[in-house]
Amino acid sequence: MTFTLDLHVAERDVTLHLEVAAGETVAVLGPNGAGKSTLLGVIAGLVRPDSGRAELNGTVLFDLPATGDRRSVWRPPHQRSVSLLAQDALLFPHLSVLENVAFGPRGAGVPASQARETATGWLREVDAEGLAGRRPAELSGGQAQRIAVARALASDPGLLLLDEPLAALDIAVAPAVRRMLRRVLADRSAVIVTHDVLDAYTLADRVVIIENGRIVDEGTPAEVFDRPRSAFAAGLAGLNLITGTRRGNTLVADAFTSIGIDGGLHGSGIDAAEGAPLSLAVRPAAVSVSADRPTDPTLINVRAELIDLEPRGDFVRVRSLLLSADVSPKQAAELDPAVGSPVWFSFPSTAATVFPSVRSTRLSS
Amino acid sequence: MRPVSGSYSGVPRWVIALAAVGAAFVLLPLAAMVLRVNWAEFVPLVTSESSVAALLLSLRTSLAATALCVVFGVPMALVLARTDFWGQKILRSLVLLPLVLPPVVGGIALLYTFGRRGLLGQTFGLLGIEIAFSTTAVVIAQTFVALPFLVLSLEGALRTVGTRYEAIGATLGASPTTVLRRITLPLVLPAVLSGAVLSFARALGEFGATLTFAGSLQGTTRTLPLEIYLQRETDPDTAVALSLLLVVVAIVIVTLAHRTGAPFRRTTGADS
Numbered sequence: 001m002t003f004t005l006d007l008h009v010a011e012r013d014v015t016l017h018l019e020v021a022a023g024e025t026v027a028v029l030g031p032n033g034a035g036k037s038t039l040l041g042v043i044a045g046l047v048r049p050d051s052g053r054a055e056l057n058g059t060v061l062f063d064l065p066a067t068g069d070r071r072s073v074w075r076p077p078h079q080r081s082v083s084l085l086a087q088d089a090l091l092f093p094h095l096s097v098l099e100n101v102a103f104g105p106r107g108a109g110v111p112a113s114q115a116r117e118t119a120t121g122w123l124r125e126v127d128a129e130g131l132a133g134r135r136p137a138e139l140s141g142g143q144a145q146r147i148a149v150a151r152a153l154a155s156d157p158g159l160l161l162l163d164e165p166l167a168a169l170d171i172a173v174a175p176a177v178r179r180m181l182r183r184v185l186a187d188r189s190a191v192i193v194t195h196d197v198l199d200a201y202t203l204a205d206r207v208v209i210i211e212n213g214r215i216v217d218e219g220t221p222a223e224v225f226d227r228p229r230s231a232f233a234a235g236l237a238g239l240n241l242i243t244g245t246r247r248g249n250t251l252v253a254d255a256f257t258s259i260g261i262d263g264g265l266h267g268s269g270i271d272a273a274e275g276a277p278l279s280l281a282v283r284p285a286a287v288s289v290s291a292d293r294p295t296d297p298t299l300i301n302v303r304a305e306l307i308d309l310e311p312r313g314d315f316v317r318v319r320s321l322l323l324s325a326d327v328s329p330k331q332a333a334e335l336d337p338a339v340g341s342p343v344w345f346s347f348p349s350t351a352a353t354v355f356p357s358v359r360s361t362r363l364s365s
Numbered sequence: 366m367r368p369v370s371g372s373y374s375g376v377p378r379w380v381i382a383l384a385a386v387g388a389a390f391v392l393l394p395l396a397a398m399v400l401r402v403n404w405a406e407f408v409p410l411v412t413s414e415s416s417v418a419a420l421l422l423s424l425r426t427s428l429a430a431t432a433l434c435v436v437f438g439v440p441m442a443l444v445l446a447r448t449d450f451w452g453q454k455i456l457r458s459l460v461l462l463p464l465v466l467p468p469v470v471g472g473i474a475l476l477y478t479f480g481r482r483g484l485l486g487q488t489f490g491l492l493g494i495e496i497a498f499s500t501t502a503v504v505i506a507q508t509f510v511a512l513p514f515l516v517l518s519l520e521g522a523l524r525t526v527g528t529r530y531e532a533i534g535a536t537l538g539a540s541p542t543t544v545l546r547r548i549t550l551p552l553v554l555p556a557v558l559s560g561a562v563l564s565f566a567r568a569l570g571e572f573g574a575t576l577t578f579a580g581s582l583q584g585t586t587r588t589l590p591l592e593i594y595l596q597r598e599t600d601p602d603t604a605v606a607l608s609l610l611l612v613v614v615a616i617v618i619v620t621l622a623h624r625t626g627a628p629f630r631r632t633t634g635a636d637s
Binding site: 094095152 | 529530532533534535536537538539540541543544547548551552
């Protein structure tokens with residue numbers, strides 16, 4: 001384990017425990033205000049938590065005990081070997097591209113010529129060697145972010161922090177920068193904050209979901225997004241998530257809804273013990289909506305109040321508290337008078353996955 | 366900010382009329398003075414022994430005062446803009462007090478600090494250092510009144526630049542001193558320069574505090590403004606000629622300050 005962190009910020013009600021193994025990239029996802037940026041700020045040394053402890057490769061970054069039983073340690077940012085890559089490239093406007101990248105080595109006392117050599121190497125690594133002589137003002141957003149990556153890596157950090165590094169980029173250039181990031185992050189310890197499932201799938205070995213200042217789920221991207229344990233992850237993955245308890249051969253979601261799980265459903269939850277918390281995931285595209293209960297016995301039917309119709313390009317999302325369905329605009333128009341009254345949401349049992357709500361084993365670390 | 370010609374400007378005519386009166390109010394006295402200059406005698410008047418002595422003394426002391434303003438003003442601006450401590454707001458107001466204080470009052474305050482029987486003057490006196498009514502006193506008086514100009518303009522620039530670049534620099538392993546030298550100061554260099562130019566201008570025009578605290582000894586403490594005031598009684602032609610000289614210097618300074626005070630832009634790449 002190269003990096004461990006325990007963190008408590010009372011003012012923002014954040015309590016987190018995070019570990020990053022050598023060479024591992026961890027993606028942190030969560031709703032706005034969940035404490036993601038605070039997390040990076042604390043690791044980088046820019047935000048001071050109330051209490052907590054962090055260690056990187058055997059060096060204590062900070063140790064702020066909740067009680068006064070031991071002396072507190074607070075290492076300033078420049079002594080942490082932790083580089084931060086922000087959403088904006090934030091290249092120093094008065095320095096050339098090459099000098100920007102050479103900034104870290106120069107600050108570490110490397111002679112100017114050698115620092116430039118290192119910088120040139122990193123510029124090559126991010127496919128930006130030809131930009132060495134330019135000023136930051138002469139760069140496009142994608143180019144600037146490449147340089148910022150090279151600059152962060154040139155300081156040879158023990159841990160690299162990335163705060164939504166692709167969020168400010170054009171849709172057209174983001175994929176190329178993402179590929180470049182995947183290459184340079186491959187064997188590097190890094191924490192990346194993102195709101196993009198694609199970032200998590202392509203860049204991260206492990207995903208951590210933070211909600212309201214707590215870690216609510218973690219696992220490989222596939223585990224977290226295919227069998228989500230949080231409404232937030234389910235939403236990111238575009239899945240309906242119904243949580244409840246196993247009672248006999250049904251998943252009891254609430255007083256009015258129970259779903260039979262013995263007919264054609266698949267997933268590890270089929271074998272769950274009586275009374276175990278159980279989740280069911282199904283894509284909205286597999287769900288259909290009708291005013292009368294369908295007669296097809298292979299369908300699972302859930303009765304719920306139609307809350308609203310939300311146009312999404314070439315389809316319309318029909319929402320209830322329990323389930324959403326994607327239907328054609330024509331069908332949505334027919335459903336419009338039914339808003340506010342109960343309708344039937346139906347999906348084939350083969351389209352749903354049932355799994356235990358609590359992840360039984362943590363990843364091997 | 367220059368309005369594009371042809372676009373809607375929305376300035377009422379009566380505002381333009383008032384602005385014209387204001388501009389005339391500033392420009393007319395200058396014109397009146399220029400009209401009053403004795404051009405035939407101009408060169409001999411401004412090159413007389415006492416005039417040259419006053420001019421050189423003014424330039425020397427103002428440069429020294431500007432240097433002191435930079436040496437102490439830059440750290441003051443940094444502390445005011447980048448740190449947070451109890452009583453900071455009060456401290457800022459007090460530090461900027463010389464801006465609004467009548468210079469004569471400043472001179473009296475300095476006299477009771479560095480004068481022979483002043484707060485620090487007695488200590489200096491024991492060491493055999495006499496500050497009041499010396500050239501050092503002129504520099505101190507000028508620094509006292511000019512310092513707020515540099516602190517004020519630099520603090521504003523520091524707040525505008527923000528701390529994001531500095532934070533990134535720190536996470537790249539640069540110590541606070543390295544961050545200051547390689548990031549903060551280069552970013553606010555235009556503000557340091559324009560602040561220094563303003564301080565120099567204020568020092569050059571200093572009159573009240575200098576007269577009170579340093580007196581008016583030719584070659585030692587009689588700066589150009591003091592010389593002008595003195596000559597006004599006996600030799601108005603010299604006073605007008607020297608005044609014109611100061612006006613020219615002031616115009617040069619304002620131009621310089623305007624140039625260097627422009628927002629950060631480096632299109633030439635002269636640094637690499």
